[in-house]
Amino acid sequence: MAFDLQNIVRPKIYNLEPYRCARDDFQEGILLDANENAHGPVPQALLNTSLHRYPDPHQIQLKNAIAEYRNKTNSCDNIKEELTAENLCFGVGSDESIDALIRACCVPGKDKILVLPPTYSMYSVSSSINDVEVVKCPLIVEDNSFQMNTDAVHDLLKKDPLIKIVFLTSPGNPTGAKIETSRIEQLLQSWDKGMVVVDEAYIDFSGGSTAALVNKYPNICVLQTLSKSFGLAGIRLGITFSSKEMSRVLNAMKAPYNISSSTSEFALKAFEDSSLKAMEDNAKKINTEKLRLLKRLTSLKNVDDEHVGGLDANFLMIRIKDGDNELAQKLYYKLATESKVVVRFRGNELGCSGCLRITVGTPEENDILFREFSKILAELTAA
Numbered sequence: 182m183a184f185d186l187q188n189i190v191r192p193k194i195y196n197l198e199p200y201r202c203a204r205d206d207f208q209e210g211i212l213l214d215a216n217e218n219a220h221g222p223v224p225q226a227l228l229n230t231s232l233h234r235y236p237d238p239h240q241i242q243l244k245n246a247i248a249e250y251r252n253k254t255n256s257c258d259n260i261k262e263e264l265t266a267e268n269l270c271f272g273v274g275s276d277e278s279i280d281a282l283i284r285a286c287c288v289p290g291k292d293k294i295l296v297l298p299p300t301y302s303m304y305s306v307s308s309s310i311n312d313v314e315v316v317k318c319p320l321i322v323e324d325n326s327f328q329m330n331t332d333a334v335h336d337l338l339k340k341d342p343l344i345k346i347v348f349l350t351s352p353g354n355p356t357g358a359k360i361e362t363s364r365i366e367q368l369l370q371s372w373d374k375g376m377v378v379v380d381e382a383y384i385d386f387s388g389g390s391t392a393a394l395v396n397k398y399p400n401i402c403v404l405q406t407l408s409k410s411f412g413l414a415g416i417r418l419g420i421t422f423s424s425k426e427m428s429r430v431l432n433a434m435k436a437p438y439n440i441s442s443s444t445s446e447f448a449l450k451a452f453e454d455s456s457l458k459a460m461e462d463n464a465k466k467i468n469t470e471k472l473r474l475l476k477r478l479t480s481l482k483n484v485d486d487e488h489v490g491g492l493d494a495n496f497l498m499i500r501i502k503d504g505d506n507e508l509a510q511k512l513y514y515k516l517a518t519e520s521k522v523v524v525r526f527r528g529n530e531l532g533c534s535g536c537l538r539i540t541v542g543t544p545e546e547n548d549i550l551f552r553e554f555s556k557i558l559a560e561l562t563a564a
């Protein structure tokens with residue numbers, strides 16, 4: 182393989198010198214270098230904090246804690262080098278990380294990305310914002326596996342040298358299905374014209390992260406987030422794992438203070454042993470509830486008795502009998518307006534006709550969802 186990052190990343194971005202501030206060299210003393218407010222923060226309640234200071238642009242302690250956890254839980258074989266802080270870059274949620282990758286690799290009005298529908302919509306949204314065309318290669322939906330169609334992806338990539346990023350969502354959203362690591366490795370070994378981005382937003386609900394592969398292959402970036410398994414959607418922290426070379430580029434191009442002091446303080450606490458245990462315990466509870474809810478929902482008369490896609494994330498997709506989109510949409514609407522239970526209608530996504538995506542809640546919430554779901558479905562089909 183002749184992968185060369187300099188051929189993938191836009192030259193001006195590859196050669197960027199990161200923003201430097203006096204604080205990179207000196208952190209102590211009377212700090213009059215960054216035009217902060219020496220009187221401290223308002224309101225008064227924040228006076229004892231250091232929120233009047235700019236946050237640390239590098240967050241090495243947090244990066245080390247995350248790398249250590251992912252090394253401990255690594256499931257990939259034949260990885261000689263462990264993850265270190267130098268493999269990580271932070272974003273304001275994965276959504277910012279997705280945008281950064283597109284900006285780094287795709288020349289607006291020229292280059293393209295490849296997505297595998299049905300998939301997460303932000304890849305296309307970010308592409309439109311950046312004037313980058315989106316090419317689509319559907320997942321295999323006919324057998325309900327929602328796996329990557331490896332041959333079709335290879336053919337498309339061979340035909341179109343302007344594709345610079347392939348976005349794989351694993352576990353998928355809305356499919357809930359992981360993409361087999363062997364298929365991902367096959368792609369990494371055979372395509373050297375761009376980056377394979379594996380979005381692992383839901384990985385802690387099933388395990389088997391590919392993050393460690395960034396030290397085996399130069400052409401993979403792995404995205405994770407604290408928004409799902411860690412229950413920290415409000416702090417907005419996304420993580421990109423990549424080769425040290427790519428990580429240097431991503432860190433150089435990000436806004437220097439994109440991660441707030443409060444975000445990194447909460448995130449550091451989330452990687453303490455007791456929090457990690459709580460995160461894993463919660464994921465187990467969610468998985469148990471997912472199966473309980475699935476069994477109940479699929480036993481209903483007007484719901485397909487097989488779920489759609491996989492069970493690798495913290496949600497499930499169920500299909501109304503015969504893929505009836507009209508009925509699914511009515512059910513979705515009445516659930517939200519009459520029962521105040523909000524799920525997601527996904528019936529217009531490829532291979533998802535008649536489907537609702539339901540996030541697994543607490544046992545009490547799931548009981549209410551089931552009660553209201555069965556009641557409204559019975560009403561709607563009574564006539």
Ligand SMILES: Cc1ncc(COP(=O)(O)O)c(C=O)c1O
Binds near residue numbers: 350
């Ligand atoms: C596959 C996938 N990636 C990324 C995100 C966004 O994550 P974040 O909250 O870190 O921006 C989501 C959120 O729903 C998602 O489903």
